[in-house]
Amino acid sequence: MAAPDHLFALRNNFYLGAYQATINNSDIPHLPSDDAVEKDCLVYRSYIALGSYQLVINEIGSSAPTPLQVVKLLALYLSGSENKENTILRLQELLKDAAIGSNPTLRLIAGIIYMHEQDYNEALKHTNAGGTMELHALNVQIYLKMHRSDYAEKQLKIMLQIDEDHTLTQLANAWLNLAVGGSKIQEAYLIFQDFSEKFPMTGMILNGKAICCMHMGRFDEAESLLLEALNKDAKDAETLANLIVCSLHLGKSSSRYLSQLKLSYPDHMLVKRASAAEESFDRAIQANA
Incomplete structure (x- = not known):
């Protein structure tokens, strides 16, 4: 018989973006040591998702x-409190360490950081083996x-073989369907x-449904x-970005x-695009002045 999965509900909350619920329901007694570490990782990653970076930095000690x-x-x-380059250098040191270089959490976080850097080939170097x-x-x-x-479809097929009902399998399926478009x-x-x-x-589920609605031309519902x-969450970047797009399609002001x-999120892609458009517009005005 398989051992009971004490962290199933906690993981599920995290995967679906219920970060506060992950934190609030994390007091699980008598966990084996490996599960206790995974639980702490989920809690601290939830704090990160909520933007509480300093709390995580302060609470995780060097031991x-x-x-x-x-x-x-x-x-x-x-x-951004430390130089990003320093953080990446430290990450690279850990990845080269033979004792811990293959640790799944290390490979996952490496993938996330390199994805933020838009260095997808480097990200895949660490994530591609799966596990x-x-x-x-x-x-x-x-x-x-x-x-x-x-x-992406090949990866999804692997996930379907492992557990087709897993929340992450279902999410990955939805992401792929959105990317393919059309009847999907x-x-x-x-x-x-x-x-x-x-x-x-x-917010994650609501945004997922809203993006589907926008693709189907149902902007009022979105x-x-x-x-x-x-x-x-009044500060969620994805929600704000999707509202900007949705408002434009509805002919409403998106300025707020x-x-x-x-x-x-001054570095958000939509902010950069809007700033570039404003600069181009200003240059055109000056050129014609």
């Missing part, structure tokens, strides 16, 4: 186990970023709809889903959402 040290590196990288459902799911994301839905959009919508019936509604997501996005 903490390797997986936690790596999670701390992610917090340092995203906080955990999270690594396979990250591979799907990386391949979709590279516009290689054919490779409806399939993606049904996956997010299924999540919303089974689990508490999160807007109401996104406003519900905004009520859950863009201002919020600029304040909270």
